[in-house]
Amino acid sequence: MTRILNTFMILLALLVVFPACEGKPDENPDPVKLTSLPAELNFEAAGGTLEMTITSGIKPTISCSDNWISLQEGTYASNAIKLSVTAKENTGTSSRSTSIRVIGDKQSLMVPVKQGIAQVKLSVDKTSVSFDRFGGEATLTVTSSEQPTVASDASWCIVETGTISSARETKVTILAGANRTASERKGSITVSCGSEKVTVSVSGEAMGSIATASTTVLTPEMVFNAMGPGWNMGNHMDAISNGVANETVWGNAKCTQSTFDGVKAAGFKAVRICTTWEGHIGAAPAYRLEDKWLDRVAEIVGYAEKAGLVAIVNTHHDESYWQDISKAYNNAANNEKVKDEIFCVWTQIANRFKDKGEWLVFESFNEIQDGGWGWSDAFKSNPDPQYRTLNEWNQVFVDAVRATGSVNATRWLGVPGYAASPGFTITGLVLPKDYTSANRLMVAVHDYDPYNYTLNNPLVRQWGHTADPTLRCSNTDEANVVAVFDQLKAAYLDKGIPVYLGEMGCSRHSDADFPYQLYYMEYFCKAAADRQLPMYVWDNGAVGVGSEKHGYIDHGTGAFVDEKAKSLIDLMVKAVTTKDPAYTLQSVYDAAP
Known part of the structure; x- marks a missing residue:
């Protein structure tokens, strides 16, 4: 009985406990998932x-x-x-x-x-584009749903893709370099948008052969009479900072028509418009020149034309940038790249001025050298590879200019030798093949002889046979100048090949030593004139006394910077233009201070 009672009590307790547990609410229910x-x-x-x-x-x-x-x-x-x-x-x-x-x-x-966006079938307004041998620019209009992707498989042309407009159109510019080869060039432009693709064929005309232009011979006398004396607008359009040429970055004011009118009034017949193009050249392979910079050069050329001056346009401090011969003479790929750029740059310059008269002269380069000015170990041990490279570059220059035709077919062209040094030029320059029935090439050299008197810092104070022996370079100052001119005469002038001294001059000396500078200017110019060597005085606009102070004409106004500058230029003009038979190099020598 007791066992039955105990069992009953246990069951009763379970009945009490379980219903209590089942009825207790969940204190942490699962939240509804968002x-x-x-x-x-x-x-x-x-x-x-x-x-x-x-x-x-x-x-x-x-x-x-x-x-x-x-x-x-x-x-x-x-x-x-x-x-x-x-x-x-x-x-x-x-x-x-x-x-x-x-x-x-x-x-x-x-x-x-x-x-998404509205879907438009991909289309291009041209199926093919052809360039002449000068290269240039062509435009495609792409219609697409969204911004297209454009690529060229041709190494000789590149594409610049604009931004799609609200009308679903995208402007694509194709830039092609000038073709200096005898082969036609081909390629394709692929335009993609999503899964759609359109191909545009591109071709470039072969350069072909350059016809020989009939002309008269260019003589040393003609060049001397047209050019001497000349003025360099230096440290101006050739000035450069951070890899970009800039007219005023080296301190000279912008030139004006008054500048060139003043140069003409001073007695000059010619101006050398030194121009650096670095920073204004587009990417390979087109190497397109910036319109604004080329327009400014053209404006300045116009000043010279209006003033009645012969004008020289060149590529100047580019030698320190893309015309770096130190990286080209021993590297065939680099050399070909430089030659491509030379050809494209000079094609564009030549085409811009192709109808200007022969008073406009093109000069290929300035002072091409490997940085050692003839004293580098590489050059001293074997100069031939660098000579050969520069000769190739000069040939590319002539090819580019002559291929543009019109007046350029017979235009006077100046070609410098290595470092524009008279000695290196005589030794290493091979005149380019020309495409004219008679010679139209000139040799360009620079002569700041003697360097220690004209350029070095500090300057040797005096010059000439009457100078203090302790204050001059040598006891043969005059003979040294004449010797260089006679070497040029024998190498070129006596063979009917004109030569011009593209740069010469002397840094300003102190008042005490200034009489010797006057004498140097007159003797140098008279000796050059006697050999029909026109000379261009270097004017960097820098005033004052000391090394690299070469200011003569204010680059902004055309006025002389001071009376001493005027007295130097007056002697230069006198030495070149005086026809009095009593005025000789010996008479200048005898009148030394």
Whole structure:
């Protein structure tokens, strides 16, 4: 009986406990998971409205920050809310996306929204593009749904792709370099947009042969009479900073018509417009010259023309940049690249001025050398590779100019030797093959002899046979100058090949030593004139006394910088233009201070 009673009591206790446990509420129920259906929205370009359902344990907060999306919420019930999402029409040229932010019960959700663009069949307005041998620029118009991708498989031309417009059009510019080869060039431009592709064929005319132009011979006397004396507008259009040529960056004012009128009034017949192109040349292979810089050079050439001056245009301090012979003479690939750039640059310069009269002269380079000015170990041990490289460059220059035709077919051309040094020129220069029935080439050299008197820092104070022996370079100053001129005469002038001294002159000396500088200027110029060597005085605009002070004419106004400058130029003009038979080199020598 007792056992039965105990069992009954246990069962009764269980009946009391279990119902109590089953009826106790859950203190931490699982929250309703925040979800959206669908998980993202995708709109067509035309826009419209799409529906979605948000599931949330509480009424969620819903927002979108982009104004092309608007939201309309329904009623929240049974842990769900309907949402109408409306997208405006996408009139742009690229797909767009945003997100709808949903904040629920301790949960948040970002619903992606995307909208495409109207689809336009890819098309290009040209199926082929042809360039003449001078290269240049051509334009394609691409119509596409979105920004296209454009690529060239031709190494001789590049493409520049603009930005697609609201009209779904993209301008593509093709830039081709001048062709200096005898072969026609071919290639293709591929335009892609998504899975669509269009191919445009491109071709470039072969250079072909340059016809021989019939002309009269250019004599030393003709060149001397046309050019002597001449003035260098130095440290001006050749000035450069941070790899970009700039007219005023070295301190000279912008030149004007008054500058050249003043140069003419001072007695000069010619001006050398030293021009650096670095910083104004586009990328390979087209090497397109910047219009603004070329226009400024053309404007200055116009000043010279209006003033009645012969003008020389060259490539100047480019020798320190893309015309670096130290990286070309022993590297065939680099050498070919430089020659391509020379050809393209000079093709463009020549084409710009092809109809100007023969008063405009082109000079290939300035002072090409490897940085050692003839004293580098590489040059001293074997100068021939550098001589040969410069000779090749001069030939490319002549080819480029002559190929443009018109007046350029017979234009006077100046070609310098190594470092523009008289000695290195005589030794290493091989005159380029020309395409004229008679010679139209001139040899360009520079002569600042003796360097220690004219340029060195500090300057040797005096010059000439009457100078203090302790203050001059040597006791044969005059003979040294004459010897160089006689070497040039024997090598070129006596053979009918004109030579001009593209640079010469002397840094300004002190008042005490100035009489010797006057004598140097007169003797140098008279000795040159006697041999029909026209000379261009170097004028960098720098005033004062000391090394590299070569100011004569104010580059902005054309006025003399001071009376001493005028007295030097007056002697230069006198030495070149005086016809009195009593005025001789010996008479100048005898009148030394």
